[in-house]
Amino acid sequence: MSALIDVILPVFLIIGFGYLAARAQWINYAEIDGIMRFAQGFAAPVLLFKNIATIDLATAFQPGLLLSFYIGAFTGFALGFCAARFAFGRPLPDAVAIGFACLFSNSLLLGVPITERAYGTGALVGNFAIISIHAPIIYSFGIVLMEWARAKETGGRSLADLTRQILKAVATQPLVMGLGIGFLVNLSGLIQPASMTAAVAMVASSAIPTALFGLGGVLTRYRPEGDAKLIATVVAASLILHPAVTFLLGRFAFALDLAALRSSTVTAAMPPGVNAYMFAFMYGVGKRIAATSILIATALSIVTVWIWLHMLP
Numbered sequence: 001m002s003a004l005i006d007v008i009l010p011v012f013l014i015i016g017f018g019y020l021a022a023r024a025q026w027i028n029y030a031e032i033d034g035i036m037r038f039a040q041g042f043a044a045p046v047l048l049f050k051n052i053a054t055i056d057l058a059t060a061f062q063p064g065l066l067l068s069f070y071i072g073a074f075t076g077f078a079l080g081f082c083a084a085r086f087a088f089g090r091p092l093p094d095a096v097a098i099g100f101a102c103l104f105s106n107s108l109l110l111g112v113p114i115t116e117r118a119y120g121t122g123a124l125v126g127n128f129a130i131i132s133i134h135a136p137i138i139y140s141f142g143i144v145l146m147e148w149a150r151a152k153e154t155g156g157r158s159l160a161d162l163t164r165q166i167l168k169a170v171a172t173q174p175l176v177m178g179l180g181i182g183f184l185v186n187l188s189g190l191i192q193p194a195s196m197t198a199a200v201a202m203v204a205s206s207a208i209p210t211a212l213f214g215l216g217g218v219l220t221r222y223r224p225e226g227d228a229k230l231i232a233t234v235v236a237a238s239l240i241l242h243p244a245v246t247f248l249l250g251r252f253a254f255a256l257d258l259a260a261l262r263s264s265t266v267t268a269a270m271p272p273g274v275n276a277y278m279f280a281f282m283y284g285v286g287k288r289i290a291a292t293s294i295l296i297a298t299a300l301s302i303v304t305v306w307i308w309l310h311m312l313p
Contacts, residue, residue: 006117007114007117007118007309008114008117008302008305008306008309009302010117011110011113011114011117011212012302014209014212014213014216015212015213015215015216015219015298016216017213017216018032018212018213018214018215018216018217018219019216019217019219019220020216021213021216021217022216022217022220023220027217029217029221032214032217032218035210035213035214035217036211036214036215036217036218036274038210039206039207039210039211039214040174040175040211041174042174042203043203043204043206043207043210043211044108044109044174044175044178044207044211045174045175045177045178045179046178046200046203046204046207047178047203047204047207047208048108048128048131048132048175048178048179048182049178049179049181049182049185049200049204050182050200050201050204051124051128051182051204052128052132052178052179052182052183052186053181053182053183053185053186053192054186055125055128055129055186056125057183057186057187059125060125060126060128060129061129062126062129062256062260063254064249064250064253064254064255064256064260065126065129065130065250065254065256065260065263065264066129066130066133067249067254068245068246068247068249068250068253068254068256068264069130069246069264069267069268070137071245071246071249072241072242072243072244072245072246072249072268073103073105073138073242073268074103075241075242075245076099076102076103076237076238076241076242076245077099077100077102077103077141077237078099079099079102079233079237079241080095080098080099080100080101080102080103080233080234080237081095081096081098081099081102083098083230083233084098084099084230084233084286088229088230090230090286091149091153091285092149092150092152092153093146093149093150093153093283093285093286094285094286095149096142096145096146096149096285096286097146097279097280097283097285097286097287097289097290098230098233098234098286098289098290099145100138100142100145100146100276100279100280100290101234101238101272101276101277101280101286101289101290101293101294102233102234102237102238102241102242102272103138103141103142103276104138104142104272104273104275104276104279105238105242105267105268105269105270105271105272105273106270106271106272106273106274106298107127107130107131107134107267107270107273108131108134108175108211108273109208109211109212109215109273109274110212110270110271110273110298110301111127111131111266111267111270112124112127112131112208113208113212114266114270114305115127115262115263115266115267118262118266118309119259119262122259123259123262123263124263125259125263126259126260126262126263126264126267127263127266127267129263130263130264130267131175131179131267132179132183135170135173135175135176135275136170136173136176139166139169139170139173139279140166140169140170142279143162143166143169144162144166146279146283147162150283215274215298218274219294219295219298221291222277222291222292222294222295223291223292223295227288227289227292230289231289231292231293231296234272234289234290234293234297235271235293235296235297235300238270238271238272238293238297239269239271239297239300239301239304240304242268242269243265243266243268243269243308245268246264246265246268247261247264247265247268247308247311247312250264250265258313261312261313262312265308265312266305266308266309266312269301269304269305269308270301270305271294271297271298271300271301272290272293272294272297273294274294276290276293276294277290277291277294
Protein backbone atom coordinates (compact mmCIF):
# COMPACT_ATOMS: atom_id res chain seq x y z
CA MET A 1 0.00 0.00 0.00
CA SER A 2 2.90 2.36 0.69
CA ALA A 3 3.97 2.05 -2.97
CA LEU A 4 0.53 3.24 -4.03
CA ILE A 5 0.59 6.20 -1.67
CA ASP A 6 4.22 7.25 -2.00
CA VAL A 7 4.97 6.49 -5.66
CA ILE A 8 1.85 6.35 -7.80
CA LEU A 9 -0.63 8.62 -6.04
CA PRO A 10 1.39 11.88 -6.30
CA VAL A 11 1.65 11.44 -10.08
CA PHE A 12 -2.07 10.87 -10.49
CA LEU A 13 -2.95 13.66 -8.06
CA ILE A 14 -1.27 16.11 -10.47
CA ILE A 15 -3.23 14.58 -13.35
CA GLY A 16 -6.38 14.82 -11.25
CA PHE A 17 -5.65 18.47 -10.45
CA GLY A 18 -5.42 19.23 -14.16
CA TYR A 19 -8.61 17.27 -14.82
CA LEU A 20 -10.48 19.11 -12.05
CA ALA A 21 -9.22 22.50 -13.21
CA ALA A 22 -10.44 21.85 -16.75
CA ARG A 23 -13.72 20.24 -15.67
CA ALA A 24 -14.49 23.18 -13.35
CA GLN A 25 -13.54 25.56 -16.20
CA TRP A 26 -10.85 27.24 -14.15
CA ILE A 27 -8.78 26.83 -17.30
CA ASN A 28 -10.08 26.61 -20.87
CA TYR A 29 -9.11 24.26 -23.70
CA ALA A 30 -6.95 26.85 -25.43
CA GLU A 31 -4.92 27.31 -22.26
CA ILE A 32 -4.62 23.53 -21.83
CA ASP A 33 -3.36 23.28 -25.41
CA GLY A 34 -0.80 25.97 -24.62
CA ILE A 35 0.38 24.08 -21.54
CA MET A 36 0.71 20.84 -23.50
CA ARG A 37 2.48 22.62 -26.34
CA PHE A 38 5.03 23.99 -23.89
CA ALA A 39 5.42 20.63 -22.13
CA GLN A 40 5.68 18.43 -25.22
CA GLY A 41 7.19 20.92 -27.63
CA PHE A 42 9.77 22.61 -25.40
CA ALA A 43 10.20 21.34 -21.82
CA ALA A 44 10.13 17.59 -22.57
CA PRO A 45 12.64 17.86 -25.45
CA VAL A 46 14.95 19.81 -23.12
CA LEU A 47 14.51 17.09 -20.47
CA LEU A 48 15.45 14.42 -23.00
CA PHE A 49 18.39 16.49 -24.24
CA LYS A 50 19.66 16.93 -20.68
CA ASN A 51 19.59 13.22 -19.92
CA ILE A 52 20.82 11.87 -23.26
CA ALA A 53 23.68 14.38 -23.33
CA THR A 54 25.04 13.10 -20.02
CA ILE A 55 24.25 9.37 -19.76
CA ASP A 56 26.74 6.58 -20.43
CA LEU A 57 25.45 5.37 -23.80
CA ALA A 58 27.32 2.06 -23.64
CA THR A 59 25.66 1.22 -20.33
CA ALA A 60 22.21 2.54 -21.22
CA PHE A 61 21.69 0.85 -24.57
CA GLN A 62 21.48 -2.79 -23.56
CA PRO A 63 20.12 -4.91 -26.45
CA GLY A 64 18.18 -7.11 -24.02
CA LEU A 65 16.40 -4.11 -22.48
CA LEU A 66 15.33 -2.71 -25.85
CA LEU A 67 14.34 -6.09 -27.27
CA SER A 68 12.29 -6.95 -24.17
CA PHE A 69 10.37 -3.70 -24.33
CA TYR A 70 9.80 -3.54 -28.09
CA ILE A 71 8.94 -7.21 -28.58
CA GLY A 72 6.28 -6.65 -25.91
CA ALA A 73 5.10 -3.48 -27.64
CA PHE A 74 4.76 -5.10 -31.07
CA THR A 75 3.05 -8.11 -29.51
CA GLY A 76 0.44 -5.65 -28.22
CA PHE A 77 0.12 -4.14 -31.69
CA ALA A 78 -0.41 -7.59 -33.21
CA LEU A 79 -3.19 -8.34 -30.70
CA GLY A 80 -4.97 -5.03 -31.30
CA PHE A 81 -4.62 -5.17 -35.08
CA CYS A 82 -5.75 -8.79 -35.40
CA ALA A 83 -8.67 -8.33 -33.00
CA ALA A 84 -9.90 -5.24 -34.86
CA ARG A 85 -9.42 -6.71 -38.32
CA PHE A 86 -10.36 -10.36 -37.96
CA ALA A 87 -12.47 -10.64 -34.81
CA PHE A 88 -14.50 -7.43 -35.30
CA GLY A 89 -14.20 -6.90 -39.07
CA ARG A 90 -12.95 -3.31 -38.92
CA PRO A 91 -11.43 -1.70 -42.05
CA LEU A 92 -7.65 -1.89 -42.40
CA PRO A 93 -6.96 1.78 -41.46
CA ASP A 94 -9.08 1.40 -38.32
CA ALA A 95 -7.22 -1.78 -37.40
CA VAL A 96 -3.86 0.00 -37.74
CA ALA A 97 -5.01 2.90 -35.53
CA ILE A 98 -6.31 0.49 -32.89
CA GLY A 99 -3.09 -1.52 -33.00
CA PHE A 100 -1.13 1.73 -32.66
CA ALA A 101 -3.04 2.53 -29.46
CA CYS A 102 -1.84 -0.81 -28.05
CA LEU A 103 1.71 -0.01 -29.18
CA PHE A 104 2.36 3.55 -27.99
CA SER A 105 2.74 3.51 -24.21
CA ASN A 106 3.00 6.73 -22.21
CA SER A 107 6.72 6.21 -21.64
CA LEU A 108 7.66 9.82 -20.92
CA LEU A 109 4.80 11.58 -19.12
CA LEU A 110 4.00 8.64 -16.81
CA GLY A 111 6.83 6.14 -17.13
CA VAL A 112 9.57 8.57 -16.10
CA PRO A 113 7.94 10.09 -12.97
CA ILE A 114 6.69 6.73 -11.67
CA THR A 115 10.07 5.04 -12.18
CA GLU A 116 11.83 8.00 -10.57
CA ARG A 117 9.56 8.02 -7.54
CA ALA A 118 9.78 4.25 -7.14
CA TYR A 119 13.51 3.70 -7.65
CA GLY A 120 15.22 7.10 -7.74
CA THR A 121 16.72 9.30 -10.44
CA GLY A 122 19.56 6.86 -11.04
CA ALA A 123 17.07 4.25 -12.23
CA LEU A 124 16.04 6.32 -15.26
CA VAL A 125 18.93 5.33 -17.53
CA GLY A 126 16.92 2.48 -19.03
CA ASN A 127 13.84 4.67 -19.41
CA PHE A 128 15.72 7.22 -21.48
CA ALA A 129 17.30 4.51 -23.62
CA ILE A 130 13.79 3.27 -24.48
CA ILE A 131 12.42 6.79 -25.01
CA SER A 132 15.34 7.77 -27.26
CA ILE A 133 14.12 5.46 -30.02
CA HIS A 134 10.44 5.29 -29.04
CA ALA A 135 9.00 8.02 -31.25
CA PRO A 136 11.18 7.29 -34.33
CA ILE A 137 10.43 3.55 -34.29
CA ILE A 138 6.74 3.73 -33.38
CA TYR A 139 5.83 6.65 -35.65
CA SER A 140 7.75 5.22 -38.60
CA PHE A 141 6.07 1.86 -38.15
CA GLY A 142 2.63 3.39 -37.70
CA ILE A 143 2.89 5.68 -40.72
CA VAL A 144 4.17 2.90 -42.97
CA LEU A 145 1.35 0.57 -41.91
CA MET A 146 -1.30 3.27 -42.22
CA GLU A 147 -0.15 4.33 -45.69
CA TRP A 148 -0.08 0.69 -46.73
CA ALA A 149 -3.62 0.22 -45.38
CA ARG A 150 -4.86 3.31 -47.20
CA ALA A 151 -3.11 2.22 -50.38
CA LYS A 152 -4.93 -1.11 -50.22
CA GLU A 153 -8.23 0.77 -50.20
CA THR A 154 -7.59 3.80 -52.42
CA GLY A 155 -4.48 3.17 -54.50
CA GLY A 156 -2.33 5.24 -52.12
CA ARG A 157 0.84 7.18 -52.84
CA SER A 158 4.19 6.42 -54.40
CA LEU A 159 7.12 4.98 -52.47
CA ALA A 160 8.99 8.29 -52.77
CA ASP A 161 6.04 10.25 -51.33
CA LEU A 162 5.67 7.75 -48.51
CA THR A 163 9.36 7.95 -47.67
CA ARG A 164 9.22 11.76 -47.54
CA GLN A 165 6.12 11.62 -45.33
CA ILE A 166 7.82 9.27 -42.87
CA LEU A 167 11.08 11.26 -42.72
CA LYS A 168 9.23 14.56 -42.25
CA ALA A 169 6.90 13.19 -39.57
CA VAL A 170 9.76 11.73 -37.57
CA ALA A 171 12.41 14.45 -38.07
CA THR A 172 10.07 17.31 -37.14
CA GLN A 173 9.00 15.76 -33.83
CA PRO A 174 10.33 18.07 -31.05
CA LEU A 175 11.15 15.06 -28.89
CA VAL A 176 13.25 13.55 -31.66
CA MET A 177 15.04 16.88 -32.17
CA GLY A 178 15.86 17.10 -28.45
CA LEU A 179 17.15 13.54 -28.49
CA GLY A 180 19.21 14.14 -31.61
CA ILE A 181 20.95 17.19 -30.18
CA GLY A 182 21.56 15.29 -26.94
CA PHE A 183 23.26 12.48 -28.84
CA LEU A 184 25.43 14.99 -30.71
CA VAL A 185 26.58 16.61 -27.48
CA ASN A 186 27.18 13.25 -25.82
CA LEU A 187 29.17 11.74 -28.69
CA SER A 188 31.16 14.91 -29.39
CA GLY A 189 32.21 15.33 -25.76
CA LEU A 190 31.24 19.01 -25.94
CA ILE A 191 31.45 20.69 -22.54
CA GLN A 192 28.37 22.78 -21.76
CA PRO A 193 28.87 26.15 -20.03
CA ALA A 194 27.62 26.27 -16.45
CA SER A 195 25.06 28.93 -17.34
CA MET A 196 23.59 26.73 -20.07
CA THR A 197 23.56 23.68 -17.80
CA ALA A 198 21.65 25.66 -15.16
CA ALA A 199 19.13 26.97 -17.69
CA VAL A 200 18.59 23.51 -19.16
CA ALA A 201 18.06 22.06 -15.68
CA MET A 202 15.45 24.72 -14.84
CA VAL A 203 13.42 24.07 -17.99
CA ALA A 204 13.80 20.29 -17.69
CA SER A 205 12.50 20.33 -14.11
CA SER A 206 9.23 21.85 -15.33
CA ALA A 207 8.56 19.20 -17.98
CA ILE A 208 6.97 16.38 -15.99
CA PRO A 209 4.66 18.30 -13.59
CA THR A 210 3.53 20.61 -16.41
CA ALA A 211 2.86 17.68 -18.74
CA LEU A 212 0.96 15.74 -16.06
CA PHE A 213 -1.25 18.74 -15.28
CA GLY A 214 -1.89 19.27 -18.99
CA LEU A 215 -2.63 15.58 -19.51
CA GLY A 216 -5.34 15.81 -16.86
CA GLY A 217 -6.91 18.70 -18.75
CA VAL A 218 -6.73 16.84 -22.06
CA LEU A 219 -8.49 13.81 -20.59
CA THR A 220 -11.64 15.88 -19.96
CA ARG A 221 -12.23 15.88 -23.73
CA TYR A 222 -12.66 12.12 -23.86
CA ARG A 223 -15.86 10.28 -23.09
CA PRO A 224 -16.24 6.56 -22.38
CA GLU A 225 -18.45 5.36 -25.22
CA GLY A 226 -18.99 2.44 -27.61
CA ASP A 227 -16.87 -0.47 -28.88
CA ALA A 228 -16.45 -1.90 -25.39
CA LYS A 229 -14.77 -5.12 -26.51
CA LEU A 230 -12.18 -3.38 -28.66
CA ILE A 231 -11.49 -0.83 -25.93
CA ALA A 232 -11.02 -3.70 -23.47
CA THR A 233 -8.57 -5.27 -25.91
CA VAL A 234 -6.49 -2.07 -26.08
CA VAL A 235 -6.52 -1.70 -22.30
CA ALA A 236 -5.50 -5.34 -21.76
CA ALA A 237 -2.73 -5.14 -24.36
CA SER A 238 -1.33 -1.96 -22.79
CA LEU A 239 -1.61 -2.74 -19.08
CA ILE A 240 -1.19 -6.53 -19.02
CA LEU A 241 0.23 -8.06 -22.21
CA HIS A 242 3.00 -5.53 -22.94
CA PRO A 243 4.51 -5.49 -19.41
CA ALA A 244 4.07 -9.27 -19.03
CA VAL A 245 5.99 -10.04 -22.23
CA THR A 246 8.64 -7.44 -21.33
CA PHE A 247 9.07 -8.80 -17.79
CA LEU A 248 9.29 -12.45 -18.87
CA LEU A 249 11.75 -11.73 -21.67
CA GLY A 250 13.83 -9.39 -19.53
CA ARG A 251 14.07 -11.74 -16.57
CA PHE A 252 14.33 -15.16 -18.21
CA ALA A 253 15.44 -14.70 -21.83
CA PHE A 254 17.86 -11.77 -21.52
CA ALA A 255 18.70 -11.94 -17.79
CA LEU A 256 18.59 -8.15 -17.41
CA ASP A 257 20.12 -6.55 -14.36
CA LEU A 258 17.67 -5.27 -11.77
CA ALA A 259 17.72 -1.62 -12.88
CA ALA A 260 17.10 -2.51 -16.55
CA LEU A 261 14.33 -4.95 -15.64
CA ARG A 262 12.58 -2.30 -13.57
CA SER A 263 12.90 0.41 -16.23
CA SER A 264 11.66 -1.79 -19.06
CA THR A 265 8.75 -3.34 -17.16
CA VAL A 266 7.47 -0.12 -15.55
CA THR A 267 7.69 1.70 -18.89
CA ALA A 268 5.84 -1.14 -20.61
CA ALA A 269 3.12 -1.05 -17.92
CA MET A 270 2.07 2.50 -18.82
CA PRO A 271 -1.30 3.19 -20.49
CA PRO A 272 -1.50 4.47 -24.08
CA GLY A 273 -0.12 7.98 -24.51
CA VAL A 274 -1.96 10.96 -25.95
CA ASN A 275 0.04 10.40 -29.14
CA ALA A 276 -2.13 7.34 -29.79
CA TYR A 277 -5.12 9.67 -30.15
CA MET A 278 -3.09 12.19 -32.15
CA PHE A 279 -2.17 9.44 -34.63
CA ALA A 280 -5.82 8.35 -34.96
CA PHE A 281 -6.89 11.99 -35.32
CA MET A 282 -4.24 12.64 -38.00
CA TYR A 283 -5.71 9.90 -40.18
CA GLY A 284 -9.34 10.32 -39.09
CA VAL A 285 -9.87 6.68 -38.08
CA GLY A 286 -10.34 4.88 -34.76
CA LYS A 287 -10.53 8.17 -32.85
CA ARG A 288 -13.29 7.18 -30.42
CA ILE A 289 -11.61 3.91 -29.48
CA ALA A 290 -8.20 5.55 -29.04
CA ALA A 291 -9.59 8.39 -26.91
CA THR A 292 -11.70 6.16 -24.67
CA SER A 293 -8.89 3.64 -24.28
CA ILE A 294 -6.52 6.38 -23.10
CA LEU A 295 -9.04 7.58 -20.51
CA ILE A 296 -9.95 4.15 -19.14
CA ALA A 297 -6.42 2.72 -19.23
CA THR A 298 -4.99 5.79 -17.48
CA ALA A 299 -7.53 5.42 -14.67
CA LEU A 300 -7.01 1.66 -14.33
CA SER A 301 -3.23 2.00 -14.40
CA ILE A 302 -3.35 3.38 -10.85
CA VAL A 303 -4.08 -0.21 -9.78
CA THR A 304 -2.19 -2.18 -12.42
CA VAL A 305 1.05 -0.20 -12.03
CA TRP A 306 0.85 -0.74 -8.27
CA ILE A 307 0.59 -4.50 -8.92
CA TRP A 308 3.59 -4.46 -11.28
CA LEU A 309 5.66 -2.53 -8.74
CA HIS A 310 4.91 -5.21 -6.16
CA MET A 311 5.80 -8.00 -8.59
CA LEU A 312 9.16 -6.52 -9.52
CA PRO A 313 12.12 -7.62 -7.39
